[in-house]
Amino acid sequence: MTGRLVLAATPIGDVEDASPRLRRLLVEADVVAAEDTRRLHALAGRLDLRPGGRVVSCHEHNETARADELLDVVEGGGTVLVVTDAGMPSVSDPGYRIVARAIERDLPVTSAPGPSAVLTALAVSGLPTDRFCFEGFPPRKPGERARAFQALADERRTMVFFESPHRVDQTLAAMAQAFGDDRPAAVCRELTKTYEEVLRGTLGDLAERTAAEQLRGEISVVVAGAPDREPASTADLVAEVLARVDAGERLKEAVADVATATGAVKRDLYAAALAAKPGR
Numbered sequence: 001m002t003g004r005l006v007l008a009a010t011p012i013g014d015v016e017d018a019s020p021r022l023r024r025l026l027v028e029a030d031v032v033a034a035e036d037t038r039r040l041h042a043l044a045g046r047l048d049l050r051p052g053g054r055v056v057s058c059h060e061h062n063e064t065a066r067a068d069e070l071l072d073v074v075e076g077g078g079t080v081l082v083v084t085d086a087g088m089p090s091v092s093d094p095g096y097r098i099v100a101r102a103i104e105r106d107l108p109v110t111s112a113p114g115p116s117a118v119l120t121a122l123a124v125s126g127l128p129t130d131r132f133c134f135e136g137f138p139p140r141k142p143g144e145r146a147r148a149f150q151a152l153a154d155e156r157r158t159m160v161f162f163e164s165p166h167r168v169d170q171t172l173a174a175m176a177q178a179f180g181d182d183r184p185a186a187v188c189r190e191l192t193k194t195y196e197e198v199l200r201g202t203l204g205d206l207a208e209r210t211a212a213e214q215l216r217g218e219i220s221v222v223v224a225g226a227p228d229r230e231p232a233s234t235a236d237l238v239a240e241v242l243a244r245v246d247a248g249e250r251l252k253e254a255v256a257d258v259a260t261a262t263g264a265v266k267r268d269l270y271a272a273a274l275a276a277k278p279g280r
Helices: 020-028 037-046 063-075 096-104 115-123 142-151 168-179 205-211 234-246 251-262 264-275
Strands: 006-009 031-036 054-057 079-083 111-112 132-136 158-162 184-189 197-202 219-223
Touching: 006 020, 006 063, 006 096, 020 079, 020 111, 031 037, 031 063, 037 054, 054 063, 063 079, 063 096, 096 111, 111 219, 115 158, 115 184, 115 197, 115 219, 142 168, 158 168, 168 184, 168 205, 168 219, 197 205, 234 251, 234 264, 251 264
Parallel strands: 006 079, 006 111, 031 054, 031 079, 132 158
Antiparallel strands: 158 219, 184 197, 184 219
8 A cells, every 4th residue: 555755844933833733743654754853853852742753864965865765665655754944845945856756656745734934924024925936045156146136126926035144134235236225025034933023124224224233043035026117118119229239239139139028029129220220
């Protein structure tokens, strides 16, 4: 009889957020695959229980190698419980690779949902929640980080990021540079814990506040999506095309790039730019 792979959410701070189902699974699972076995045993101690099965490590460095070993247990009829240090497995944490491998082997995968830093930060941020995206940890290197944020400058959905307390001020400054100083945002610290704090304001304001005071703890940053923009007029688009031509770009290439970026009709833009070109 085939068993099952279960991804279970663990508390992101307050141990009372542990669900009854998580407690039961920790006792009943044949194998508990934990991101950090020491933290798993510490959590079990706070929950006043003892894992009933074998506890093994499953982290970013060994997840791929360990996947088939764990899934052999599932195929043999056992229950394998996957947990991370906090929150939902596979969300910026180990879990994705073993799930992908389980699907390849046509084995059952389910979850015991619960706490999530992404959704908690989004909910308390005060920013729109109808459409959002999770972007994980931004790149550490300044150049790569700047390019990543520039690529998100026109993202309309609310964005959620994780960040280290040692880099959050630099990240907010880079966000302000790419998204604009006046973009609304929230910095959520130590969610569900004793010293929970949510700083709300503009990116420019938050960058200054975090630079002046070193934050501590687990941090999530929530940023409002890009505001709607008025569509550019044909005259503005033609001016942009001609400026690129003056800089040495071919007319057809300039028209194609501007049309792609703005949604303008390429044929109409080409005709307008050709008519406005000096010497015509």
